[in-house]
Amino acid sequence: MMFRLENSVNQQIKLPHEAGVELFLKREDGIHPYVSGNKYRKLKYNLIEAQKEGFETLLTFGGAYSNHIAAVAAAGKQIGFKTIGVIRGDELLGKEYENATLSFAKQCGMQFKYISREDYRNKTNDLFIESLQNEFGRFYLIPEGGTNDLAIKGCEEILNQDDTCFDYICCSVGTGGTISGLINCSKPSQQVLGFPALKGSFLHEDISKFATKPNWKLISGYHFGGYAKINEELVSFINEFKSLYKVPLDPVYTGKMMFGVFDLIEKNYFPKGSRILGIHTGGLQGITGMNNVLKSKGLSLIDI
Numbered sequence: 441m442m443f444r445l446e447n448s449v450n451q452q453i454k455l456p457h458e459a460g461v462e463l464f465l466k467r468e469d470g471i472h473p474y475v476s477g478n479k480y481r482k483l484k485y486n487l488i489e490a491q492k493e494g495f496e497t498l499l500t501f502g503g504a505y506s507n508h509i510a511a512v513a514a515a516g517k518q519i520g521f522k523t524i525g526v527i528r529g530d531e532l533l534g535k536e537y538e539n540a541t542l543s544f545a546k547q548c549g550m551q552f553k554y555i556s557r558e559d560y561r562n563k564t565n566d567l568f569i570e571s572l573q574n575e576f577g578r579f580y581l582i583p584e585g586g587t588n589d590l591a592i593k594g595c596e597e598i599l600n601q602d603d604t605c606f607d608y609i610c611c612s613v614g615t616g617g618t619i620s621g622l623i624n625c626s627k628p629s630q631q632v633l634g635f636p637a638l639k640g641s642f643l644h645e646d647i648s649k650f651a652t653k654p655n656w657k658l659i660s661g662y663h664f665g666g667y668a669k670i671n672e673e674l675v676s677f678i679n680e681f682k683s684l685y686k687v688p689l690d691p692v693y694t695g696k697m698m699f700g701v702f703d704l705i706e707k708n709y710f711p712k713g714s715r716i717l718g719i720h721t722g723g724l725q726g727i728t729g730m731n732n733v734l735k736s737k738g739l740s741l742i743d744i
Contacts, residue, residue: 445471450602450717452667453685459705460712462507463605465687465698468598469722475518477722479511482586483596485688487519489590490580499524501563501570501584504730505541507690507722513545519585521715522549524576528560540650540728587617592650595621606630608710610701611719612637612693613647614667615656618651618721632656635697638667662700668692670730672740674699679743689722691730691742 448471453463468477474541475483490498497519502509509525510548516523525545533554535676537543542552553572562568563584573579579712582588595618599609613634625633636643644658664674670691678695682688689695710716730740 447471447503448598453687453718455705460719461710461714461716463701463705463718464601465685465718465720466598467687467720469688469694469720469724473486474514474725475511476724477720478595478598479586479632479722480515481621482508482591482617483582484594485590486580486582486586486588486599487515487521487593488565490520490521490613491544493580495521495578495580497576497577497579498582499526499576500582500586501526501528501560503528503668504539504645505726506539507543507726509550509586510541510725512582512586513550514549516550517548518683520621521580523548524553524709526553526555526560526563526572528555530556531553540697540732541725544725544740551594553710568727569636571673583615585615585617587615587620587650587666591617591651592621596625598622598719599625600732605632605715606717607714608633609719610635610697610716612697614693614720616647619721620647621658622719623647623651623653623656626653626655627654628653630655634658634661635700636660636678637663637693637696637727639663639665659704662696662703664696668730670734675734675740675742677702682743687720688724688727688744689720690726692726694718694720695721704730 448466448468450464450466498516513523536546562609608631610633611619613636619634626632670733677699727742735742
């Protein structure tokens with residue numbers, strides 16, 4: 441049922457100065473060209489369940505540049521599901537081809553329903569879901585960002601036996617699904633550090649619903665102002681990182697996480713001799729959309 445994947449590899453990131461620690465990056469971005477990183481992990485068991493229950497249609501939610509929307513559309517096309525994307529922002533109606541993410545999803549066959557930001561807040565409301573069922577018929581519902589129990593199960597497969605040698609596991613945090621899976625499959629001796637990509641204190645509670653171990657911590661202060669916010673400092677870091685290590689970073693998640701890890705290393709946060717593993721969660725398709733935003737503001741662009 442599932443499609444062919446490449447194995448993710450742990451790439452050593454040779455630090456530009458003697459830091460007394462070792463840093464590696466798990467290249468989950470390379471496991472599939474369109475359903476990469478944590479998006480594949482979150483979708484895997486949801487797609488298996490949808491097939492098992494005989495669903496023909498997947499419905500999910502996301503914003504204009506959502507990695508999740510792009511991944512669901514691509515997975516649906518490859519496996520044979522119809523897909524529906526409920527998109528935040530009714531001003532986007534009819535403008536799909538001005539947006540690389542939505543254009544890609546549409547080419548994969550995804551049908552869109554654009555709703556206002558106010559209505560979008562009702563995305564988990566039972567009456568709203570019922571109205572979508574009345575409009576589109578029977579569908580398998582995947583929540584925004586893909587996080588649910590089956591997504592956590594998939595994310596528990598990110599770490600493998602080769603990763604038991606690391607003292608710290610670092611990842612970006614959006615809806616909390618990926619870090620929850622990492623926590624659950626980590627060893628008690630490992631510390632899992634999450635770098636929230638957005639502001640808000642709700643994440644700790646959300647992660648606690650799924651996490652089965654206490655060996656984790658959220659590192660705030662590296663969200664750059666909030667979800668999808670970015671500045672010249674982060675763009676410069678991402679471009680320099682790609683130049684040095686030949687690794688592209690997305691600006692919403694992994695770019696912020698790696699910026700935070702480098703900053704913590706410089707501040708001697710990690711004890712000498714520590715082995716650190718960062719998780720590259722993919723999301724590279726969003727760079728084009730972010731560059732459009734940066735260009736409109738007259739800011740430097742991310743190298744592609």
